[in-house]
Amino acid sequence: MTILKNKIITRSAAETKKAGFILGKSLRAGDIVALSGELGAGKTTFVKGVAKGLGVRSEKEVASPTFVLIHEYKGKFPVYHLDWYRLPAVEGPDELLAQECFEGAGVTLVEWPERGKDLLPKKRIEVYLSHRAASTPTHRLIRIQFYGKKA
Numbered sequence: 001m002t003i004l005k006n007k008i009i010t011r012s013a014a015e016t017k018k019a020g021f022i023l024g025k026s027l028r029a030g031d032i033v034a035l036s037g038e039l040g041a042g043k044t045t046f047v048k049g050v051a052k053g054l055g056v057r058s059e060k061e062v063a064s065p066t067f068v069l070i071h072e073y074k075g076k077f078p079v080y081h082l083d084w085y086r087l088p089a090v091e092g093p094d095e096l097l098a099q100e101c102f103e104g105a106g107v108t109l110v111e112w113p114e115r116g117k118d119l120l121p122k123k124r125i126e127v128y129l130s131h132r133a134a135s136t137p138t139h140r141l142i143r144i145q146f147y148g149k150k151a
């Protein structure tokens, strides 16, 4: 893993988990993390590390909640894992659930946050993952940005 001023380069899924772990360790109850990046960029892989950093014991439990509304893990605080990939817009029960998570006493992680941009609280952490180049299929570029008070 290479940590530069405003980006991290990882060279394996394990390194991406490690990067997530480091962020996870510094999170507090009420924090919201939005994870962007194309299919297979490594959002769920990063979330596995974040969950571990938050004290979630079983990594196997951590998977994309693509076909259900939410996955909830037990760590130092509750960890709410949302994935909005399949939603054209975040409305109705999905919106209510998200609001509950954001206001709750846990950490909320959202994959495909762009589906419901307007719902995201101003105070949030954004993580962007991308492939670096076709010639380096296991390399990822990760940028993390803090918005709002905690910045």
Ligand SMILES: Nc1ncnc2c1ncn2[C@@H]1O[C@H](COP(=O)(O)OP(=O)(O)OP(=O)(O)O)[C@@H](O)[C@H]1O
Binding pocket: 010, 011, 012, 013, 014, 015, 016, 037, 038, 039, 040, 041, 042, 043, 044, 045, 046, 064, 085, 111, 137, 138, 139, 140
């Ligand atoms: N450096 C890396 N970081 C993260 N994942 C990597 C890396 N190199 C290879 N991979 C592989 O890429 C895949 C990333 O899948 P993952 O489910 O984390 O992506 P995702 O962004 O959550 O996708 P989706 O949008 O479908 O939810 C995994 O199979 C992982 O093993």
Ligand SMILES: [Mg+2]
Binding pocket: 043, 044, 045, 064, 111
């Ligand atoms: Mg995913």
